[in-house]
Amino acid sequence: MSAEELRLPPHAPGLRIGLFGGTFNPAHDGHRMASLTALRRLQLDRVWWLVTPGNPLKDNHALPPLAQRIAQARALADHGHINVTGIEATLRTRYTADTLRQLKRRCPGVRFVWIMGSDNLANFHRWNEWRTIARLMPIAVIDRPGSTHRSIASPAANWMARWRLSENQGAALPVRTPPAWIFLHGRRSDLSSTYLRELAETN
Numbered sequence: 001m002s003a004e005e006l007r008l009p010p011h012a013p014g015l016r017i018g019l020f021g022g023t024f025n026p027a028h029d030g031h032r033m034a035s036l037t038a039l040r041r042l043q044l045d046r047v048w049w050l051v052t053p054g055n056p057l058k059d060n061h062a063l064p065p066l067a068q069r070i071a072q073a074r075a076l077a078d079h080g081h082i083n084v085t086g087i088e089a090t091l092r093t094r095y096t097a098d099t100l101r102q103l104k105r106r107c108p109g110v111r112f113v114w115i116m117g118s119d120n121l122a123n124f125h126r127w128n129e130w131r132t133i134a135r136l137m138p139i140a141v142i143d144r145p146g147s148t149h150r151s152i153a154s155p156a157a158n159w160m161a162r163w164r165l166s167e168n169q170g171a172a173l174p175v176r177t178p179p180a181w182i183f184l185h186g187r188r189s190d191l192s193s194t195y196l197r198e199l200a201e202t203n
């Protein structure tokens with residue numbers, strides 16, 4: 001399948017692209033804020049939101065359709081440097097390791113960085129092939145209220161400790177040979193999709 005058939009956003013060798021995977025049920029300002037932090041601190045050209053067909057660790061029976069989540073995320077993101085995509089559905093991947101392998105193969109020379117909130121670092125050791133993910137591309141962890149200490153004390157953070165960059169080295173991260181990672185503290189948002197779903201239920 002060509003890049004066009006896969007509906008990959010524009011890319012070229014040397015571009016620095018952050019990959020921000022998520023359920024986005026719904027997308028909210030916390031996602032946007034984390035993306036802006038990554039764009040600025042890692043000096044990225046773009047952030048691609050990868051709206052998942054379904055997180056392999058979550059119960060997805062009540063998940064709204066992918067097209068609906070993508071449309072809502074696009075309206076929310078509303079930023080020239082954020083591309084909202086359904087790449088995992090077209091690649092037919094669910095596990096992040098598979099997605100990252102495929103994207104690296106299909107986009108040679110692109111400087112990809114995997115982005116995730118600190119709550120996900122806390123559980124990263126439960127992901128499929130998580131050590132392989134850390135070897136596939138640099139990782140940026142964005143601080144999120146409620147998980148700062150849990151994430152830094154997590155099994156994955158411990159295993160990756162020797163490859164951690166200091167916060168002022170963000171611009172170097174996308175060109176580092178993995179494993180390499182950074183923990184970014186920036187403006188924080190208390191928002192979560194869970195909270196917004198609960199709010200919608202009570203209204």
Ligand SMILES: Nc1ncnc2c1ncn2[C@@H]1O[C@H](COP(=O)(O)OP(=O)(O)OP(=O)(O)O)[C@@H](O)[C@H]1O
Nearest residue numbers: 021022023024030034116117144189191192193194
């Ligand atoms: N407020 C936030 N600050 C930083 N990162 C966030 C924030 N909200 C979500 N993220 C990150 O965005 C990515 C996608 O998250 P997701 O779409 O599951 O949103 P969520 O608010 O965590 O959803 P839910 O409450 O349903 O678990 C994850 O890496 C998550 O850690």
Ligand SMILES: O=C(O)c1ccc[n+]([C@@H]2O[C@H](COP(=O)([O-])O)[C@@H](O)[C@H]2O)c1
Nearest residue numbers: 021022023052055057095096097127128
């Ligand atoms: O590959 C895995 O095993 C895996 C396990 C849990 C989560 N992920 C990915 O992590 C991203 C964030 O998920 P979520 O549900 O917290 O938004 C999303 O891209 C998921 O597909 C991936």
